[in-house]
Amino acid sequence: MSKKRGLSLEEKREKMLQIFYESQDFFLLKELEKLGPRKGVISQSVKDVIQSLVDDDLVSKDKIGTSVYFWSLPSSAGNQLRNVYHKLESDLQSSKKRLVELVDQCDALKRGREESDEREKALAELKAIEQNYHALKDQMGQYTDNDPAAFDAKKEAIEIAHAAANRWTDNIFTLRQWCSNKFPEAKEQLENMYKEVGITDDFDYLELSAVPLSEAAD
Template sequence: MSKKRGLSIEEKRTRMMEIFFESKDVFQLKDIEKIAPKEKGITSMSVKDVLQSLVDDGMVDTDRIGTSNYFWAFPSKALHARERKLEELKKQLAEYTQKKESLQENIEKSKIGRQNTAERAALTKELTALRQKKDQLKLEIETYKECDPDVIEEIRQANKVAKEAANRWTDNIFSVKSWAKRKFGFEDSKINKTFGIPEDFDYVD
């Protein structure tokens, strides 16, 4: 035998509202905690939470008198609350319907000029060809970039800087060789061989 399914939160809320509507009375929490499990099958542990959710939603009124809290709800108020909710939902539906119509209108407008006509197909083909031509021209520009006067000037300046740097190091090496010959009496050939300096080592022209 299958286990009996417990009440959902909405079923509990509905049954608790029945307590107020059927009696048209005012209750304390302790009264509800006694009535709800016995008459409506709402577990005692959930009574307080269910009641509070109804208070939060404005379906049940509450007031503190002395040291006690009292709760009540009348069908007329519930009816007005439902009517207000219905009006709110109708308003939202009207707004969403208007938004939907506006979006549909924009979609239809955006389709204008985009039909798959022979002219559109030809223009699309031409656009694709032009894009391919553009990519080809970009490759050709890169190929001939070295002929650009600005690029050539940059290369010339870079060569000049490199040449000056190379000759400075050549100066330094010749200075070290001269010092070594004076200090230790080494010959050029021995210094060149020891330090791997080519025999034709000289300044860059």
């Protein structure tokens, strides 16, 4: 013998609504949980089913004193269905209106873009202009080094780097002097260490010579 199929949520909702419509009375949740099994709805699922009906405005609830009562009348369901119908009808009309507007916009955009010899010629000219523009832009990029503004920017960057290098050179000289004063007995070891890290006897401040703009551009 095959196992009996359980009720779907929609079927449970219909069964619980029947309880309200047949009695047209007010119920506590615990009363509905007792009545539900008589309609084939297990008591454990009654609360969720009732809440779904409340969410859809098919069942009303109100707190009276310390108790919460539920009720629903056939007329309430009818009113709810009518409200849903009117809303759907309104949404449908709005969608139709929007569709007409979009079709009109599409037609307007198509006007003047019909395939023709003039349009093909104009598109070809536009493409040629774009190609010429990109070619000229590439050529201009080749002359960036001769641009006075670019030269000034490079010159400023060199001056900043030169100042930073000499600042670190000054720091190194200060550190060497401190080491010599602090560890006079380790003079030879310090000199060897300086040479290992590249600080030789010819280590000195950098000099920055002025470069004329004409030479920098060549």
